[in-house]
Structure formats: structure tokens, C-alpha cells
Amino acid sequence: MSDARENGDRGKQRTDEAALSARLQRLNEGLGHARDAAGGPSDSPDREQEQAATAAGYAKGFRLSSELVAGVVVGAGIGWLIDRWLGVSPWGLIVFLLLGFAAGVLNVMRSAGLLVGTALDEGSRQDPDR
Numbered sequence: 703m704s705d706a707r708e709n710g711d712r713g714k715q716r717t718d719e720a721a722l723s724a725r726l727q728r729l730n731e732g733l734g735h736a737r738d739a740a741g742g743p744s745d746s747p748d749r750e751q752e753q754a755a756t757a758a759g760y761a762k763g764f765r766l767s768s769e770l771v772a773g774v775v776v777g778a779g780i781g782w783l784i785d786r787w788l789g790v791s792p793w794g795l796i797v798f799l800l801l802g803f804a805a806g807v808l809n810v811m812r813s814a815g816l817l818v819g820t821a822l823d824e825g826s827r828q829d830p831d832r
Contacts, residue, residue: 769813770806777802 781798785791811817 766810766813769809773804773806773809774799774802777805 777798777800778795780802781795784794784798788794808817
């Protein structure tokens, strides 16, 4: 009796797999017709512009994240060196890690265009009208 049940289950699985395969085939054909009617994804100049904009976004994101990471790493490195030279561990690392984080955030804001400049930058510029 268990052999009949196992054969019945196998037959049902094969039928289900055949139905799923047929459905997948119909979906692939429908997608192919839809792509042909739309003109294909590689033929449109809008798609190329969209890919260029996406690549530019990724590049800006990587640049901004590297600005932040660099500030933190440089601050931590300077703090670690000060701890080693002066023997004030862990205060140098803590202070310069926080300063590095602040500098990294400031660099990210400048790179993103949220800050135009600081008072130090504006004071050092020479005005041609003077």
C-alpha cells in the first residue's frame, strides 16, 4: 500500500513540475513579446543616461564615504601616536578619534555642497577689487 502511495506522490510531483515548466515557458514568451514591443532595453538612449546617472551616484557615494572614513582613520592614527609618545593612553586616541570624526563629517558636508566654505577660507581669499 505504501508503494502505491509513493508512486502516486511521484506522479503528482511530476505533474506539478510539468505544469510549472509550462507556465514558466509561457511567461518567458510573454516577456519576450513585451520586450520586443518596447524596443529592447539596450536600444533606448534613456537607459544609457539612467545608467550613467546611476554610475555617477555610486561614484559620489564612494567618494563621500571615503572622506568620512579617512577623517576617522587619520584622527585615530594621530591619537594613537600621541598616546605612544606621551604615554597618556587612552586620552589621545579618544580625543583625536572624535576630532577625526568631526573633520570627516565636515569634509563630507563640503564635498556634498552643503557647506560652501568656512570663515577661515573666506578670510584667506584675496578680493580683486581691493
